[in-house]
Amino acid sequence: MTTAPTAEDALGGPHSHHIVHVDPEPDMVQLLTPEGERVENPDYPLEISDDEMASLYRDLVLVRRIDSEAVALQRQGELGLWASLLGQEGAQVGAGRALRAQDMAFPTYREHGVAWCRGVDALTLLGLFRGTNLGGWNPNDNNFNLYTIVIGAQTLHAAGYAMGIMRDGAVGTGDPDRDTAVLTFFGDGASSQGDVNEAFVWAAADNLPMVFFCQNNQWAISAPVTTQSRVPLFRRASGFGFPGIRIDGNDVLASLAVTRKALDDARSGQGPTLIEAFTYRMSAHTTSDDPSRYRVAAELETWKLRDPIARVRSYLSRHSSIGQDFFDAVDAESQAMAEHVRAGCRALPDPDPLSVFDNVHVELTEELREQRNDFARYLASVEDGSS
């Protein structure tokens, strides 16, 4: 029996979706090769001094150290969970350093590198993972929103915030201290969420001053990116009516330059951009996950050769006047950071059981006060009984 060829045949047969890979050789913006060589890109010219490069190196090392210390704290039982950013430092530090003070960032729960760039103390992030609070920081202190765990939900918050910026007249005035943009993060898995696609719709329809920063780390827990999409994720943007671009997500310079340009466009009233940072989740989804059940070690080995930190160090060693003293100082600072995180984590106080009633509403309602009093009476009775 013969039938007319179908679209599936063209892609390699009816079961091909199990083996088709999304653009295995992506055409992406890269300004620093894995070997540490600068690449010029006429669309994204980047003047960067040795000191600025060294500063990015410091960011990358410290962020990785915060992350590895948090993983260790989880293994020691000090944290209930941790979502490691290992391998994604370049994408996050580049994007984080592209922000201006007045810009607002809307993270997922893995943007520890962006948090660092916004000046958020690493200890602030730990409460959520230790279980001493649910986040608990004020997003307006550092223009860094709370971690959002429901996948993709924050992209709509970012769109709404951008609508507020427009209504405040803080777009396209030409005043670099006034014009404001929003940078929202999400992952390859989130690209399938309705909320992310609705955020695309809103951003396009209202020409919102926002940048969508998708870290495609190839895995949504155990699901490869091929489960989410048949087309490279950055191409999604064109269907919504705004530009999309793919960058080498392990290249901090590409992330910095492309995000900076996209944020500039947003602030000046030219609307949204989608950036797909092509990277790799070098660790597990979280400390509760076991990637050996679903991916092969060889993949990890390939990506190790594209490490975001090694290439910056290589560049600095070979092409700059930055000397060993600097690297030694960063190592010492990194060690001090680890101790800060470790000691600070253990010192985070357990909350008072009655604090569950705080901040449910702006003011405690009468019925909650009654419930609180009952609970307090019970707690006191248990305490009395045990003493």
Place this chain on the structure above:
Amino acid sequence: MSGPITLAKAINEGLRKALEDDPKVVIMGEDVGRLGGVFRVTDGLQKDFGEQRVWDTPLAESGIIGTAVGLAIRGYRPVCEIQFDGFVYPGFDQIVSQVAKIHNRSAGALRMPITIRIPFGGGIGAVEHHSESPEVYFAHTAGLKVVACASPSDGYWMIQQAIRSDDPVIFFEPKRRYWTKGQIADEAAPFDRARIVRPGRDVTVVAYGPMVATALDSAKLAAEEGHELEVVDLRSLSPLDTATVVKSVTRTGRLVVVHEASVSHGFGAEVAARVQEKAFYSLEAPVLRVGGMDTPYPASRLEEDWLPSVDRVLDTVDRILEY
């Protein structure tokens, strides 16, 4: 305001007042701008306040609520219209997981002064998904305030109170009463208090939203048979003014709860539980509930049978008096 106006007009006037009083108040939803909403509740507001204050959103409820969250973080006071009760579910996650929890998640740093208006309930001969009563989903969610207006006066005042609230409010509007006229009171009643809308000594009938009128009609007929029903309009479902209900039941000894929503796991169960806890020895009979059947909302030709009616309320009153 002189002379009686409809509930739809009263809410419209309340929204207008809120827009005048606070430049951070914005109204967003499907067809709320030029059309003025499918029920005309936002009629004329875009014309008078402009597209930056009152605007038509893309057609996606999660997007409406999710962008309201971002606007609130930026310092705005969004009022979202969900066009019909049955269309709130695509926005459910944003309401339950974000709107309700962000104040708590931020340890009080952020406030979510968002009002979500939902025309609810049946009785208008509509197609599926246009006649539902989803209030309990929200009343069950910590962090939300849930209210239902029943009269033009409450529509006018309560919408302003909801918008001024620094807590998120789910604001239910009884769509089949949109065209009922009433006088607007000179001042607002407390936002979170129930109101005795008809005093009586024999049976307490608790209702809210569209069922308040049904309960009052029932009380009128019962009076002709010599039974005095005390009708309580809850107004606020969460928090619930338990004290007013308990006080009434302490006098009457009998409680009937009426709502359109399906009875099982419904709001009546919560009222009954609280009353038996606080007024156990005052009860002369078990608490009885009158509500929708535990079925999907029926095709409109059957809705008058399905919905609690004056006859069904009176039938239940007879049973509770015979006990």
